[in-house]
Amino acid sequence: MLPHRDSKITRLLLILFFITIVVYGLYEAQGLLFGPKISIATETTVVHDPFVKIEGQAMRITALKMNGKEIPVTETGEFSEPFLLASGDNRISLEAKDTYGRTTSTNVDIVYVPETQQVVQTGTTTPETSGTI
Numbered sequence: 001m002l003p004h005r006d007s008k009i010t011r012l013l014l015i016l017f018f019i020t021i022v023v024y025g026l027y028e029a030q031g032l033l034f035g036p037k038i039s040i041a042t043e044t045t046v047v048h049d050p051f052v053k054i055e056g057q058a059m060r061i062t063a064l065k066m067n068g069k070e071i072p073v074t075e076t077g078e079f080s081e082p083f084l085l086a087s088g089d090n091r092i093s094l095e096a097k098d099t100y101g102r103t104t105s106t107n108v109d110i111v112y113v114p115e116t117q118q119v120v121q122t123g124t125t126t127p128e129t130s131g132t133i
Contacts, residue, residue, distance in 0.1 A: 013107040036096040038064075044109040045093045047085070053081045053093060053109065061096040068093075085112035 026033075040056030057077045058064050064073050071081045083092060090112060095105040 002068060003033060013061055031098060034060065034101065034104040035100075036061045036098040037097050038104060038106050040094065040106060040110055044108055044111060046111045046113060048113055048115045050085045050087075050112055050114070052083050052085060052110065054081050054083050054094075056094075058094075058096050060098050062099050063097045065095045065097075085110060087112055089115060 027033065037059045038056060039059070040054070054066065056079060058073055058079060059077050061073065061077070064071055066077060066081055066083075071079055073079045083090075088111065090110045090111065092108040093105060095103055097103045
């Protein structure tokens with residue numbers, strides 16, 4: 001046997017090399033292993049403005065749809081789409097699809113309560129009392 005084959009340093013370097021390859025393989029395979037993901041606040045929100053922007057981040061996707069309409073996504077996975085709310089409860093559905101055909105979806109609930117316009121009366125008159133002095 002050659003003396004360098006039984007060296008502890010050689011064994012350590014080979015072990016580190018194969019661990020590095022396995023970790024890199026898992027990193028590259030995360031799209032296959034974990035599928036698409038949508039990150040957005042999903043708690044119910046109450047707003048007083050009918051115009052909102054739905055913003056979030058989608059990872060490992062090829063397409064993203066909001067209520068059935070495809071929306072643009074940046075290279076980093078961020079999206080921002082305007083939405084006009086109806087009065088009352090609004091449910092916005094987001095659906096993401098990856099290259100392997102897997103899908104994931106999430107819903108965002110927003111309650112739109114219009115601000116009531118209070119009429120302020122200016123220059124009101126009070127009834128005068130009549131009396132004799």
